[in-house]
Amino acid sequence: RSQRFFSCYLLRSCAVGCEGRSYIGFTVDPTRRIRQHNGELKQGAWRTRRFRPWEMILVVFGFPDKTSALQFEWAWQNPKKSRIVRGALAGVRGVGSLYRDRARVRIVHEMVKLAPWKHMPLTVCWLSAEAKRAFAADCPPLPTNMATVSGTMQTLREVIRLHRSTPEKSDCESDSEGDTDESESDSSQSDRELVQSRSFSTSCFLCQQEQSTVASKGRKRFACGCGETFHLTCYAKWARYSSSCDISQTQHGLVPHGACSCPSCSFAFTWSDAVSSALAGVPLH
Numbered sequence: 466r467s468q469r470f471f472s473c474y475l476l477r478s479c480a481v482g483c484e485g486r487s488y489i490g491f492t493v494d495p496t497r498r499i500r501q502h503n504g505e506l507k508q509g510a511w512r513t514r515r516f517r518p519w520e521m522i523l524v525v526f527g528f529p530d531k532t533s534a535l536q537f538e539w540a541w542q543n544p545k546k547s548r549i550v551r552g553a554l555a556g557v558r559g560v561g562s563l564y565r566d567r568a569r570v571r572i573v574h575e576m577v578k579l580a581p582w583k584h585m586p587l588t589v590c591w592l593s594a595e596a597k598r599a600f601a602a603d604c605p606p607l608p609t610n611m612a613t614v615s616g617t618m619q620t621l622r623e624v625i626r627l628h629r630s631t632p633e634k635s636d637c638e639s640d641s642e643g644d645t646d647e648s649e650s651d652s653s654q655s656d657r658e659l660v661q662s663r664s665f666s667t668s669c670f671l672c673q674q675e676q677s678t679v680a681s682k683g684r685k686r687f688a689c690g691c692g693e694t695f696h697l698t699c700y701a702k703w704a705r706y707s708s709s710c711d712i713s714q715t716q717h718g719l720v721p722h723g724a725c726s727c728p729s730c731s732f733a734f735t736w737s738d739a740v741s742s743a744l745a746g747v748p749l750h
Contacts, residue, residue, distance in 0.1 A: 469493060470625045471534035472526035473541060475573070476502060477566045477596065478516040485565040486516055491538040494625060495524050496618050522593040523570060524621065525577075527586050527611075527737070537582060544572050549579055567600055574604040583608050586737035591615045610721075610736045627745040665692055665748070670729055671699040687742035690750040691730035697743055703728060 470493050478486040490510065492498040499521045501509035513519055528534040540547035544554055544563055553575045557568060577587055589607060591597040597615060607613055668675045669686060670693040676686070688694045695703075704721040721736040727749075734749050742749050 469531065470526060471528040471531055472524050473528075473534055473538045474498070474521050474525070475523040475566065475569055476513065476519040477522050477593075479518045479520050480516045483516045485562075485567065487564065487566040487569050488513055488519065489538060489542045489569065491534055495521060495621050496625070499618070520593060521618075522566070522591070522596040523573070524590045524592060525573060525587055526590065526624070527588050527740070529585065533581075533585070537576070541569070541573055541576060544576075550576055553579060566596070567603070570596070570600040571603055574607065577607055577611060578605070584610070586610055586735075586740040588612045588614060588737070590621065592617065592621070609724075612735075612737055627747070666694050669694060669696045669699050671695055671703050685743040687739045688748040689727040689730060689732055690748045691727060691732065693727070693729040695728075695739075697739065700725075700728075700739065 471491070472493070472495060473489065473491050474495055476488040476490070476499070478484075478488075480486075488502070488510070490498065490502075497506065499519065500506045502513040502519045503509070503517055504514070525537070528537065540550045544550045544557075550572070554563070554572075557563070557571050557575060562568060563572065573589070576582060577589070587607075588611065591601070591614070594615065665688045667677070674696075676694075684696045684698060686694050686696045687700075701721055704725060724733055725736055725739065726733050732750060738749055
């Protein structure tokens with residue numbers, strides 16, 4: 466099955482006199498979407514036709530599927546309506562209107578601490594150094610299975626490239642006004658490339674099943690630099706009995722939290738690292 470890049474993003478208006486005006490959306494390609502919002506490409510949301518130019522200051526990615534990302538987007542847009550989020554709004558007091566950029570940055574950091582998102586290997590990527598300096602100090606730390614990074618549109622392109630082995634043919638977006646373009650097609654060969662690598666084992670270290678068997682078909686796996694590979698599901702079950710890993714039982718199954726380690730060489734990593742390795746087809750180290 467192809468692996469898709471799903472993300473939610475926060476825009477901030479750079480127009481004179483529009484300080485703090487913001488916009489939240491969903492996209493599979495942030496680099497293309499910002500150009501649409503600024504009118505360089507077609508299919509930008511109608512609400513962002515005003516207050517241009519827009520700057521994308523924050524992107525959250527790592528969602529397991531489109532549905533999860535769209536649910537996150539809606540809750541981020543409508544924190545007072547979301548049953549999950551509205552209870553956490555008490556911690557957002559004192560940052561101004563819930564629809565301004567500062568409050569929305571704070572809200573997203575509160576959201577990722579709530580179920581079901583707290584169990585996902587999400588990454589919060591700052592695209593604006595100025596916004597990070599202004600807002601990050603007000604934000605609580607992320608769960609240990611998540612990461613905060615700073616980057617540029619170029620670094621995001623590299624992340625998207627790791628998720629897809631072929632260039633996108635079109636975009637697939639959603640926004641608060643309901644505009645949607647459902648036509649993207651992409652594919653990933655990361656797992657196949659991992660299997661074909663001569664330096665890594667072709668069987669799971671834990672269950673000993675070859676990747677070519679029916680039982681292993683479609684199961685994502687990650688590789689450690691020691692040469693061993695592991696099915697994500699096998700590792701999660703193994704970690705349940707490992708004293709070096711914290712496990713949380715959720716509706717999505719077993720999710721390791723905190724520090725994890727390789728059963729073969731004891732290399733330390735996080736569950737987010739393992740998932741990223743499986744999706745990108747590259748070893749942990």
